[in-house]
């Protein structure tokens with residue numbers, strides 16, 4: 170996502186060691202008409218993060234062991250159709266602060282754009298964008314009330330764990346045959362090979378990873394539960410989201426790159442911050458559920 174969304178980056182791989190899954194709360198399929206399709210992810214320990222320095226100081230490290238309990242992650246990004254049902258049912262008014270860019274412009278908040286008018290044509294089976302982190306929380310609150318489930322955003326640890334263990338482009342070598350990505354050089358969408366999309370593709374247009382998850386890489390960035398901190402000093406090591414001690418408490422992390430980004434942004438350890446009250450025309454979200462309750466351990 171253009172370099173301005175932030176400042177930052179990283180790379181790394183770690184071996185996943187599968188353990189007996191604690192699948193408390195993990196759902197393997199649709200629980201109800203309004204419930205998203207969830208994939209059970211077995212727990213394990215992996216090496217998270219890698220220290221990098223792009224000229225702004227060290228970030229995204231140190232590399233450290235994290236043990237992720239079994240949990241469940243949605244097979245697809247939340248779609249525009251799903252978000253639209255929430256809006257129609259609840260009357261919720263999303264924050265209309267959608268960041269976008271045009272050719273040769275920097276990011277700016279475009280008051281004309283919103284989840285239902287992101288600046289390009291969209292169908293209901295494409296991922297919703299232009300929603301803030303706060304808007305994701307409103308959706309999750311509504312969905313939990315409606316379904317009796319306990320959905321949430323994934324933690325950065327959970328997301329990186331599946332990005333590494335999913336096997337798809339774990340080295341960061343994602344191509345247009347594997348995911349909806351953008352131009353090699355900054356910035357914007359590009360259709361090439363099996364990637365026929367300049368803007369978001371219908372979810373599930375590309376092959377699933379080893380877990381059965383689609384579009385972890387590319388299509389749209391995905392909001393994470395964690396407040397943003399430049400490195401992992403003081404971060405939980407139990408797979409839970411970082412909720413305190415952040416140097417940017419009003420920012421939340423996004424992961425995975427988008428239709429408008431080059432493959433280098435798809436590396437498992439790559440992360441960027443965004444203000445929780447603003448959206449981006451390249452950022453959506455994905456639901457998680459199941460165990461990720463904080464324990465005492467931190468780095």
Ligand SMILES: [Ca+2]
Pocket residue numbers: 349350351358359360361364365366367368428
């Ligand atoms: Ca594309």
Ligand SMILES: [Ca+2]
Pocket residue numbers: 246384385386387388389390391425426
């Ligand atoms: Ca994605």
